Amino acid sequence: MRIGILGSGLMGGKLGTLFARAGHQVVFSYSRDAVKLERLAHDAGHGARAGTPADATRDADAVLLAVHWSRVDAVLEEAGHISGAVIVTCSLPMDASDTTLVVAHTSSGAEELAKKAPESRVVSAFGTVPSEVLFSVFKARGNTKPPSLVYCGDDTRAKQLAARLIRDVGFDPLDAGPLRIARYMEPFTLLMAQLAYEGSRGAAVDYRLEWRKEKTRL
Numbered sequence: 001m002r003i004g005i006l007g008s009g010l011m012g013g014k015l016g017t018l019f020a021r022a023g024h025q026v027v028f029s030y031s032r033d034a035v036k037l038e039r040l041a042h043d044a045g046h047g048a049r050a051g052t053p054a055d056a057t058r059d060a061d062a063v064l065l066a067v068h069w070s071r072v073d074a075v076l077e078e079a080g081h082i083s084g085a086v087i088v089t090c091s092l093p094m095d096a097s098d099t100t101l102v103v104a105h106t107s108s109g110a111e112e113l114a115k116k117a118p119e120s121r122v123v124s125a126f127g128t129v130p131s132e133v134l135f136s137v138f139k140a141r142g143n144t145k146p147p148s149l150v151y152c153g154d155d156t157r158a159k160q161l162a163a164r165l166i167r168d169v170g171f172d173p174l175d176a177g178p179l180r181i182a183r184y185m186e187p188f189t190l191l192m193a194q195l196a197y198e199g200s201r202g203a204a205v206d207y208r209l210e211w212r213k214e215k216t217r218l
């Protein structure tokens with residue numbers, strides 16, 4: 001697939017690299033440093049290239065949105081022709097200090113994004129994973145039982161596409177339901193970040209959710 005990366009920082013840079021290594025055609029975009037974009041594309045290999053947000057979204061099968069919430073309007077404007085696209089978003093609706101969700105409870109960043117890009121098909125995915133673990137999960141794929149990764153969205157085909165990307169990166173896609181479920185996924189992500197970055201055990205955090213027909217066990 002052709003995958004456009006909007007925001008080539010910790011999440012966009014790593015996920016774009018892994019998508020390229022999994023065989024997709026990747027365009028990295030949206031950094032204040034053009035040299036960094038070229039370097040990312042070079043290091044990712046497999047024909048990945050650097051471009052503008054408009055290059056990244058043109059004819060893309062999917063677009064990964066990985067920018068700070070404050071940059072969403074700007075990057076969508078630069079991308080221009082995003083209507084109809086599948087947007088996979090890991091962007092959380094955080095305030096400038098990255099401490100508080102500015103959209104929560106009765107809506108989510110993913111749902112607000114869907115309103116901003118009304119003809120696109122939004123899937124919320126990857127946000128629940130700290131970027132630090134992405135390369136090791138990719139490396140371990142095939143050798144261990146893949147960790148689950150929740151995603152949600154309203155469009156079936158867009159979700160199938162997102163599920164394929166989740167699998168390609170080394171996770172087991174777990175469909176959490178319609179896009180409104182992002183209201184629960186986004187706060188859950190903050191809990192994971194709290195445990196991973198601020199807890200006494202540092203990044204050595206693991207969680208496991210087991211589902212049984214009769215009962216759900218945490």
Ligand SMILES: NC(=O)c1ccc[n+]([C@@H]2O[C@H](COP(=O)([O-])OP(=O)(O)OC[C@H]3O[C@@H](n4cnc5c(N)ncnc54)[C@H](OP(=O)(O)O)[C@@H]3O)[C@@H](O)[C@H]2O)c1
Pocket residue numbers: 007008009010011012030031032033036065066067068069071090091092093094126127128129130131132189
């Ligand atoms: N990091 C994580 O582990 C993680 C986990 C889950 C969800 N998320 C969410 O994913 C999204 C991306 O996070 P991230 O950690 O990948 O962020 P990041 O490393 O800061 O990357 C953001 C990208 O946007 C680019 N950008 C372009 N113009 C910008 C401008 N004027 N101001 C600020 N940035 C600009 C940055 O450019 P430069 O290259 O010039 O910096 C960078 O490439 C956020 O919404 C975050 O909440 C992150």
